[in-house]
Structures are given as C-alpha cells and as structure tokens.
Amino acid sequence: SQQGEEDPQALSIQEGENATMNCSYKTSINNLQWYRQNSGRGLVHLILIRSNEREKHSGRLRVTLDTSKKSSSLLITASRAADTASYFCATDPNAGNNRKLIWGLGTSLAVNP
C-alpha cells in the first residue's frame, strides 16, 4: 500500500520559477526522504528530514515537514531545465524494526526553457 501521496501529479513551469510539490502520509514516521528520478534512470536520494526537524536546506532544495498535518513539501528554487524529472517522497514509518520505506506515486515536473 502507498502511504505517501504527492501532489500535484504533474507540474509544468518556466525556467527560473520555483517549483513546489507536496507529500502527505498517514502514520507517524521516523523520517521522510525525497528522491528524484530522471527519465529512464534510477532514483537518486535528495534529502532526508527527521521527524523532529521542521525545515532543511540543500542547495536549491528546501524541505519542510509538518508532523501535525502529516505532510511535507519540497521547494526547488530558481528551477532549471535539468530539474525536469519525477520526484518521490518516501516515509520511514515509526513501526519497529520490521518497518519498510513507503513510497508515494510521484510528481512529474517539467521545467520549460
């Protein structure tokens, strides 16, 4: 079952604009991770935010986490054509040692030059 749900499913913006995508989840978590997948390639880990963190930055990426709303957002600032990809969130549920990452269905981002 897919816990993470990203929205929007698809997003199209112009180069230089900011892109925001959201992830909602259902159970309490240890952390939430964001990944990027370029067309025809494997997923690449972007950033991890722990449940006790509210905001994290990495270069042009800004991730926020609101555990009370069970949601996270990924902001890409000053987007570039090379940011065109699908973005996935994955949650690490707070469910003991046998827990597994739960993946969302992804947001497809198109950055137009």
Place this chain on the structure above:
Amino acid sequence: NAGVTQTPKFQVLKTGQSMTLQCAQDMNHNSMYWYRQDPGMGLRLIYYSASEGTTDKGEVPNGYNVSRLNKREFSLRLESAAPSQTSVYFCASSALWTGGQYGYTFGSGTRLTVV
C-alpha cells in the same frame, strides 16, 4: 564509479521463460532491495535482504525468487515469466535499514517485457 550495477538493461522474454536479474553494489551496504515500477503504481517492493544471509518477501513476491550471494550481490529470478511481470525492475542498496541519512542508492534499472 561506486554504486549499484544492474544487468541486463533490457530484456524481452517469452511467456514461460526464466531469467535472472543481476545486481551488485560496491559500497559495502548491508541492505539490498528489489523493486518493480509500473505506471500509476509507484515502487513496489518484491524482495529484500536486510543483511547478508537473510532474505524476506516484500509486497509482491509471487513469481519471483532471490539470492543474496554475498554482501555485494543480490539476484532476482523469474522462474516462469508471465506478461504481468512486464515492468521496470530496480535494485537498491543502503548502509542502514530504511536508508538513514544517505537513503537508498538505486541501479539504473532493467526494462523487462514478457510477450
């Protein structure tokens, strides 16, 4: 380059044929995973190996078997391929269970078509 290597990249099988997808990582990771990715379904876990010497079923194990040959290698076998197994298969590895700070490292995928 350090990472996860999957072979083959593409494969076409006839229904009933068997094949093994190979995966190797050179990052000394403890955990390895096999996923399939289908349009509209996201990533679904087929099998995983939390550490060398152990393997367990994921969400969709039917029709597949795995072998954790050593710490580096984790293979996925389709004994009798079916059209429903047409998919893109990804192998991934991680130092820590559920990824930790550095998350999962993925291979580039195997695109499998069963006709």
